[in-house]
């Protein structure tokens with residue numbers, strides 16, 4: 387799905403001309419007053435293919451494939467799944483000439499912009515761009531010297547490709563490390579700005595910057611510092627964040643704080659997991675900050691001794707099902723009639739469990755009582771009736 391097509395169901399906060407505050411298109415008044423406290427830093431705009439990054443453009447969601455890029459079929463298949471989940475920019479690793487050539491075939495079969503991730507070899511960067519990469523991610527300091535970097539910048543200008551200057555804890559230059567002792571936030575920023583200057587000397591400015599650390603607090607401080615020192619758009623991320631739970635928590639703390647402070651124009655949540663999970667976490671993070679929303683929000687209770695239905699499996703099935711829905715809705719799946727009806731009534735569609743039955747609420751009003759064994763089917767039927775046009779069965 388194209389970025390343009392998605393704009394119809396994503397509801398972003400926009401900055402009106404001449405106003406530094408952000409406004410909401412979709413959220414409620416109460417949510418607006420909270421979210422309006424976020425003032426996004428105004429960075430310069432660049433493009434990755436047809437996706438605008440920076441300024442008042444929506445904060446773009448990225449991921450990276452973990453297939454062998456030379457395996458075109460597997461890579462395209464993974465990208466299609468990521469597109470369906472809402473990924474807006476995809477990055478692939480380019481390790482050799484065959485991978486650079488494969489970019490041509492991959493690009494022909496996908497609808498989101500593609501970034502080639504390259505280390506050390508400037509030839510691969512040039513080849514990736516010649517084969518249609520719309521962005522490249524490099525560390526200019528390790529691409530082989532000034533003359534080779536100039537060739538990369540020339541190719542980027544020729545092919546209208548933007549560059550992500552990607553610095554991480556492991557790539558900080560020796561002299562900077564000697565100065566700061568460790569890959570501190572200051573060292574990361576020093577390294578990033580040094581690499582940015584290499585491209586600026588070549589009159590190349592279509593870039594965004596990332597400075598990734600696997601440490602949450604270093605990440606927060608480094609991006610704060612970098613944001614103060616330049617107006618290039620920033621790509622946020624915690625590198626090697628870990629598995630689903632640890633990675634989600636670390637990334638959400640670091641990126642959540644930064645986004646709340648108005649820092650960041652695009653981001654990836656890195657997980658040792660199927661990259662589709664990364665996209666789900668990205669949207670939950672954006673939703674929790676009232677920045678963007680995609681698909682239904684599920685509110686479900688943890689259950690307690692009052693629960694008389696099998697809520698865990700019901701909530702799990704509903705959670706799985708709503709991943710196929712793009713419409714932003716509030717859905718509540720609650721265990722009992724003590725707190726359940728209250729939450730369920732606040733939702734667009736809700737249910738509260740009773741003894742062997744469930745009570746369904748629609749738009750805050752009692753709708754019907756259903757036996758437990760029919761509850762899931764009836765609930766999904768009602769959900770479909772509210773989202774019919776935008777449901778995309780997988």
Ligand code: SF4
Pocket residue numbers: 687688689690691692693720721722723724725726
């Ligand atoms: S909604 Fe009911 S079952 Fe669920 S946690 Fe609250 S009191 Fe317990």
